[in-house]
Amino acid sequence: MLNNILKRLGIFCLVLTVSTSLVFFMLHSLPGENAEVMAKYIFLGNVELNPSNEEVQLVKEKFDLDRSLLSQYYSWATNAFHGDLGRSYKTNAHVLEEILIRLPATITLALIAVLMSLLIGMPLGILAAVKQNSTTDYLCSATAVLGISMPNFWLALLLIMVFSLALKLTPTIGYGGPSHLILPVVTLGTATTAVVMRLTRSSTLEVMRQDYIRTARGKGLDHRDIMITHSLKNALIPIITMVGLEFGHLLGGAVIIETIFAWPGIGRLLIDSISARDIPVIQGTVLFITLMYMLLNFTIDILYPIFDPRIGGS
Amino acid sequence: MTLAKSRNMDEFLKNRASVAGLIVILMLITAAILADFIAPYDTDKIALKEKLKSPSWEHPMGTDQLGRDVLSRMIYGTRTTFELSILVVALTSTFGVFIGIIAGYFRGVIDEILMRLIDVLLAFPSIILALVIIGALGPGMINTIVAISLVGWLFYARVARATTLSIREKEYIEGARAMGCSDGYICLRYVLPNCLPPIIVLMTLNLGSVILSIAALGYLGLGAQPPTPEWGSMLNEGREYLRDCPWLCVFPGLMIMLAVLAFNFIGDGLRDAIDPRQMVIK
Numbered sequence: 065m066l067n068n069i070l071k072r073l074g075i076f077c078l079v080l081t082v083s084t085s086l087v088f089f090m091l092h093s094l095p096g097e098n099a100e101v102m103a104k105y106i107f108l109g110n111v112e113l114n115p116s117n118e119e120v121q122l123v124k125e126k127f128d129l130d131r132s133l134l135s136q137y138y139s140w141a142t143n144a145f146h147g148d149l150g151r152s153y154k155t156n157a158h159v160l161e162e163i164l165i166r167l168p169a170t171i172t173l174a175l176i177a178v179l180m181s182l183l184i185g186m187p188l189g190i191l192a193a194v195k196q197n198s199t200t201d202y203l204c205s206a207t208a209v210l211g212i213s214m215p216n217f218w219l220a221l222l223l224i225m226v227f228s229l230a231l232k233l234t235p236t237i238g239y240g241g242p243s244h245l246i247l248p249v250v251t252l253g254t255a256t257t258a259v260v261m262r263l264t265r266s267s268t269l270e271v272m273r274q275d276y277i278r279t280a281r282g283k284g285l286d287h288r289d290i291m292i293t294h295s296l297k298n299a300l301i302p303i304i305t306m307v308g309l310e311f312g313h314l315l316g317g318a319v320i321i322e323t324i325f326a327w328p329g330i331g332r333l334l335i336d337s338i339s340a341r342d343i344p345v346i347q348g349t350v351l352f353i354t355l356m357y358m359l360l361n362f363t364i365d366i367l368y369p370i371f372d373p374r375i376g377g378s
Numbered sequence: 379m380t381l382a383k384s385r386n387m388d389e390f391l392k393n394r395a396s397v398a399g400l401i402v403i404l405m406l407i408t409a410a411i412l413a414d415f416i417a418p419y420d421t422d423k424i425a426l427k428e429k430l431k432s433p434s435w436e437h438p439m440g441t442d443q444l445g446r447d448v449l450s451r452m453i454y455g456t457r458t459t460f461e462l463s464i465l466v467v468a469l470t471s472t473f474g475v476f477i478g479i480i481a482g483y484f485r486g487v488i489d490e491i492l493m494r495l496i497d498v499l500l501a502f503p504s505i506i507l508a509l510v511i512i513g514a515l516g517p518g519m520i521n522t523i524v525a526i527s528l529v530g531w532l533f534y535a536r537v538a539r540a541t542t543l544s545i546r547e548k549e550y551i552e553g554a555r556a557m558g559c560s561d562g563y564i565c566l567r568y569v570l571p572n573c574l575p576p577i578i579v580l581m582t583l584n585l586g587s588v589i590l591s592i593a594a595l596g597y598l599g600l601g602a603q604p605p606t607p608e609w610g611s612m613l614n615e616g617r618e619y620l621r622d623c624p625w626l627c628v629f630p631g632l633m634i635m636l637a638v639l640a641f642n643f644i645g646d647g648l649r650d651a652i653d654p655r656q657m658v659i660k
Contacts, residue, residue: 082498090514213639215590217597218613218631221620229621316503320594334506335598338513346513353506 069366076362080355084144087350088137091343099124101341105153144351150344152337159348163330167352169239170322170329174314176245177253178307185257186303189264190291196269204261211258216317220251220324237326248325252317256310263306267299274298301372308364312357389651396647399640406637410457419447421454421607430623440625442615451607452629458608459637462523463588469527471581474534475573479565481535482542493539496532504529508591512600522601526591530584537580541573575652579645586641593634609634 092098103115103123124130128139143150149159192204227247228236234246271277272295280290319331326332330349337345390396409416419437425445433440439448481489499507511525545551546569554564595601596610604611609630616626 079498079501083501086498087510090510093514209639209642210635213586213635213642215593215597215631215634215638217594217610218627218634221613221617221627221631225620225624225627312503316505319505319509320598323598334509338509338600339517341513341516343513346510350502350506350510354502357503358501 065369072362072365076358080358081141083354084141084347084351085137087347088140089133091347092133092136097341098343099127099129101343102127102153140347149348149351152342152345154337154340154342154345159344162333162345163348163352166328166330166333169327170315170318170331171356173245173248173252173318173321173327173329174311176249177256177314178311180249180253181256181260181310182307185260186264189261190268190296190299192261192265193268193272194291201265204265208258208261211254214254216251216255217320217324219254220247220321223247223251237324239326239328244325248321248327251324252314252321255317256314259306259310260303263303264299267302268295271295271298304364304368304371308361311360315353315357386651390647393643393647393650395643399643399647402636402640403644406456406640407460409453410460413453413457417447417450417453419450421446421451422605423447430619432623433625439629440623442612442626443619448612448625448629451612452609452633454607455609455612455630456633458602458606459589459592459634462519462592462602463585466523466526466530466588466592467581467585469523470530470584471534471577473527474531475538475570475577477531478535478538478540479542479569479573482539483546483561483565483569489539492535496535499529499532505591505594508595509600512595517600517603519602519606522592522595525595526588530588533584534577534580537576538573541576542569545569545572579649579652582641582648583645586638586645589634589637589641 099120100115103119104113106123107115107119128136140150147160149163151157152159152162155162188204192201195201224236224247227234235244238244277290277294280294315331318329319334321327322329322331323335330352333345334349334353336342337349423446425441428437428441428445429443431437431441431445437447437449439452442448442451477492481492502510507529508525511528512521515521515524551564551568554568559567592601592608593610593613596608596612597614599611599614602608602611604615612630613627613634616623616630619626
């Protein structure tokens with residue numbers, strides 16, 4: 065067990081190092097342009113104006129942009145390890161602070177969306193599996209396909225159109241009370257709900273074909289007992305793995321949803337910083353999103369043996 | 379072989395959803411090719427007198443904030459979307475399959491390095507990685523293609539590698555080796571054709587998600603730039619007029635969904651027809 069955790073921790077650190085350096089090199093591969101963007105903000109306060117060559121040169125010297133990428137990455141990584149992600153080119157604010165202020169908004173959104181997808185997707189998936197090939201099953205499957213194919217940004221606009229503008233039931237955009245959560249959560253959670261439903265259906269069907277279910281039936285156990293204690297417990301394993309992976313999609317989706325609903329999370333921060341070419345903020349937000357995604361999957365890997373003792377034994 | 383093929387075809391044609399998907403895609407492709415002939419108006423013609431007109435006989439999908447005909451822009455938008463997505467899928471599948479076959483056939487250090495690289499790249503949610511690349515290169519259509527392609531090949535490489543791993547153990551490969559065929563010839567003549575069925579399924583399903591990514595980036599203002607007609611950026615432009623002119627958002631979104639849905643149906647049908655067990659990723 066401990067060995068397994070240590071091994072996974074090693075892989076975790078390795079992937080984190082490689083992925084941050086990859087992002088760093090990608091963002092810094094055009095050093096001249098970076099210096100130019102910084103000079104624009106520092107000397108002119110506006111990205112639309114062009115700085116002079118002297119100004120660009122000054123910025124390069126001040127921020128050591130002429131150094132090799134590797135040594136620049138080394139200083140970034142050392143600082144990041146000590147909790148210093150640098151300052152925004154645009155606002156000069158500490159990147160870490162900017163991220164930490166916005167992090168709760170994103171986490172709230174993603175967690176409630178996951179919860180929604182499990183609470184709606186799992187019962188519907190089980191229902192579809194139990195009533196396989198019935199109208200209910202087909203209806204569930206059709207809704208799931210629709211949920212997966214619908215672009216979330218379009219769903220957001222449709223929901224705003226119907227529930228905010230026409231029926232005036234929910235606020236259009238913004239951040240505040242629980243009512244502000246409804247539309248963003250529904251938009252973000254729809255695709256995941258559909259995925260959870262499909263997976264629960266197929267996973268339950270798979271489990272229901274197993275010998276031990278037949279044995280349980282043969283013993284004369286109650287249908288409900290079989291479903292809950294025998295089927296669901298085993299059907300849960302792939303669903304848990306999938307939720308970890310799906311969380312990444314949710315974080316990606318949050319980027320778009322936060323922009324539409326003016327939700328002050330790190331997704332919106334990322335889009336704003338990309339438009340402004342604010343490299344330290346892009347680098348910082350990507351680090352956090354990757355970190356959250358990896359931490360969640362790491363935790364799921366560690367917790368796996370609890371759900372499936374067969375894995376722990378090997 | 380021919381018998382198997384025709385049986386697969388029958389199986390595919392029995393699936394009504396897949397056939398419907400195929401018909402929709404064929405219609406969209408025809409519209410994209412014949413855009414110059416069937417679009418009723420010039421897409422760039424600005425007519426401020428005609429702006430924000432609701433759908434009518436003259437303009438079946440209404441007009442936008444600059445008085446341009448939405449239907450014509452949708453038809454040309456089909457062309458933009460299909461050109462971009464087919465290009466992306468062609469690039470990513472070719473590169474991904476090439477890498478996957480090399481990793482799966484030769485195994486060893488190359489395989490280990492390539493697969494770890496893919497693991498690292500897959501540690502990011504794909505849209506985030508695409509956004510980082512656009513963050514580095516700047517917004518625009520070409521950069522969108524580059525960003526989505528750099529992320530997209532990973533899945534092909536994984537599937538191609540997994541299939542190659544099982545194919546390389548087959549007796550006919552051993553036979554080819556015994557006959558003195560070179561590795562390159564074996565990969566091209568025996569491994570590649572046997573890798574194709576799952577790859578074709580993946581390509582169809584992938585076309586749907588690539589269309590979604592292109593539209594999402596267009597919607598965020600990072601993909602195709604105005605005045606190029608593209609579904610995602612049309613949605614973005616229409617967003618401001620959501621209250622009074624909902625048609626500006628309804629039609630482009632509907633088209634995106636229709637195209638994605640159609641590709642998903644075709645992909646599902648193909649997967650069932652070929653062999654569901656060959657697919658290793660969802």
